[in-house]
Amino acid sequence: xxxxxxxxxxxxxxxxxxxxxxxxxxxxxxxxxxxxxxxxxxxxxxxxxxxxxxxxxxxxxxxxxxxxxxxxxxxxxxxxxxxxxxxxxxxxxxxxxxxxxxxxxxxxxxxxxxxxxx
Ligand code: AMP
Numbered sequence: 001x002x003x004x005x006x007x008x009x010x011x012x013x014x015x016x017x018x019x020x021x022x023x024x025x026x027x028x029x030x031x032x033x034x035x036x037x038x039x040x041x042x043x044x045x046x047x048x049x050x051x052x053x054x055x056x057x058x059x060x061x062x063x064x065x066x067x068x069x070x071x072x073x074x075x076x077x078x079x080x081x082x083x084x085x086x087x088x089x090x091x092x093x094x095x096x097x098x099x100x101x102x103x104x105x106x107x108x109x110x111x112x113x114x115x116x117x118x
Contacts, residue, residue: 004093008042018069022055023062025098034101035070035077039063045094047083063096072100 007014007026014026017037028036041059045051051059067073077100082089 002044002091002093004038004040004091004095005044008040018062018066020062022058025062025066028097033099033104035072035099037066037070037098039066039096039098041094046092047087047089047094048081049083051094059096063098066098067100070098070100072098076100078104 001009001011003012006012008024014024016024016026018025021042023039023041025037025039028038039059039062041051041055043055045055063079064073067077070077077098079096079098081087081094081096
């Protein structure tokens with residue numbers, strides 16, 4: 001069973017911020033900003049490429065609720081999901097990183113010169 005499924009099953013602890021029947025939002029153990037939550041479906045979905053539009057629709061509503069609960073909805077935040085090897089996905093259970101609480105920087109994402117690649 002994957003580590004996030006274990007968090008869903010309460011087999012390993014997490015600092016949970018919001019939960020409903022289908023989704024869970026908990027704090028990342030290695031935050032990259034003052035607020036850094038992970039938002040996951042309770043059912044095991046490998047990554048964004050595999051989620052159904054129906055579940056993604058419900059997940060959108062849940063993510064918006066989490067942003068409101070964290071009072072990020074007015075000032076803004078960043079939402080991102082890593083997909084597969086090139087995307088840098090380490091945990092193979094779909095999760096959105098919801099990051100905020102400060103003015104975020106935009107970073108270089110690869111060592112390649114974007115103007116020369118492809
Ligand atoms: P990714 O590289 O997109 O797969 O991100 C995985 C994220 O999961 C990383 O930001 C980790 O810090 C985070 N993480 C891994 N294990 C745990 C855990 N047990 N509780 C909370 N966050 C975790």
